Amino acid sequence: MPPKVDLHMTPGGRDADEAVGREMYALVTELYPICRSITGNGVRQTLGILGRDVPLEVHEVPSGTPVLDWIVPREWNIRDAYVKAPDGRRIIDIRRSNLHVVSYSVPMRARMTLAELKPHLFTHPASPEVIPYRTSYYNESWGFCLSQRQRDEIVEDEYEVVIDSSLEPGSLTYGECHLPGASHDEVLISCHICHPSLANDNLSGIVVAAWLARALASRPRRYSYRFLFIPGTIGSITWLARNEDRVSRIKHGLVLAGLGDRSAFTYKKSRQGDAEIDQAVAHIFNHAGRPCSVREFSPYGYDERQFCSPGFNLPVGCLMRTTQGQYPEYHTSADDLSFVSPGSLAESLRICLQIVEVLEQNERYINQNPKGEPQLGRRGLYRSLGGELDGASRELAMLWVLNLSDGRSALLDIAERSGLPFAAVKAAADALASHGLLRPAHRSDMKRPPEREPE
Ligand code: ZN
DSSP states (O other): OOOOOOOSSTHHHHHHHHHHHHHHHHHHHHTTTTTOSSSHHHHHHHHHTTTTTOEEEEEEETTTOEEETTEEEEEEEEEEEEEEOOTSSSEETTTGGGGGBBBBBBOEEEEEEHHHHGEEEEOOOSSTTTBBBBBBBSOOOOOOOOOOOHHHOOOOOOOEEEEEEEEEEEEEEEEEEEOOSSSSEEEEEEEEOOOOSSSSIIHHHHHHHHHHHHHHHOOOSSEEEEEEOOOOOHHHHHHHHHSSSGGGEEEEEEOOOOOOOSSSSSEESSSSSSSSHHHHHHHHHTTSSOEEEOOOOOOOOTHHHHHHHHHTTSEEEEEEEOOOTTTTTBTTTTTSTTTTOHHHHHHHHHHHHHHHHHHHOOOEEEEOSSSSSSOOOTTTTGGGSSSOOOOOOOOOHHHHHHHHTEEEHHHHHHHHHOOOOOHHHHHHHHHHHHTTEEEEEOOOOOOOOOOOOOO
């Protein structure tokens, strides 16, 4: 296991970020050549590599298993695929890029003319240099993807077409990492693991999730954390079908995808729209010091579609950089290792850790001296807080925390209402608590009827 790098939000964080970014990028590079799909050995191999650093339980769910409205498909594996010209040259060759074969192509071995081959060739005419990524999961077919440039060079002739694949009863494979915390309440982190050589749309999410799991494994946790490394759509449906009785434990969740490119962060809210995770991410974005955007939920995207289906309606949002499908490299060979960067990966991990930190620390307190303001100076509280804030802001943070700590507002509510960063509010609460001016709220405090508003 590589040395642990402390990713806590310390001033020395930049150097740590660089070291972490390099290691994350090395893992993206190692996983990049593997031919993954929604089932098969590519997923197993990927999980095997992730399992070196993350305590991963690997599940195998047999083909044919009913899962909600779906059925676990047959397992697909591929050994070779090519189109060979009469002179023996492989003019399309999976060994050059695994994007060349349509994922889930059925086995094929035939000689055919270009006219017969044509309906099975897929290009991306708008970007003539790139190979598109295509799948055929749920209807039996076969095909090759290639650049328009490459397609234009193929002349009328007879070609040998080989897809040495198998589509047979087997299983769907997914990985799960459970990190128990003080509470059974869970934070769900999910990413898809079903794309072949695509760096941003797939590997970035996998690697950020893996490093988040690594970072959280070595620190005390209030919540339990459940990380899912699952094939898109069918994987989340399978997991939900097998864990229906446990989903009520999920209090917050994030789907991680497309986190390695160089653009700004985007967060898509959960279907609930006002969940604590939605509030936490928006707060981190507001104080990030650079543009970040928050979007409303829509039933189009990654696995949040399943977690937020009405029968579950879990508080799960989706953290991305450029939104799915909104960049020209998306689902093409241009989403390669040069499209993602170590710095972006490390920054994505850092923002995930900041979000988790808010969730972990977002508690409610009760002011123990609610009648009039307590005298802070007598207790030495004006100068007791370290950190970035000047004295006046520290005092302001304490006044806000004291005023709103009636058991109804959590620290994040206080941060939002005051406009102060969460960390400042948390530091104020710690200082006040250490002087006996606050105590953590209990369940019974929150059951009290709300105080009447003045007329
Ligand atoms: Zn995708």
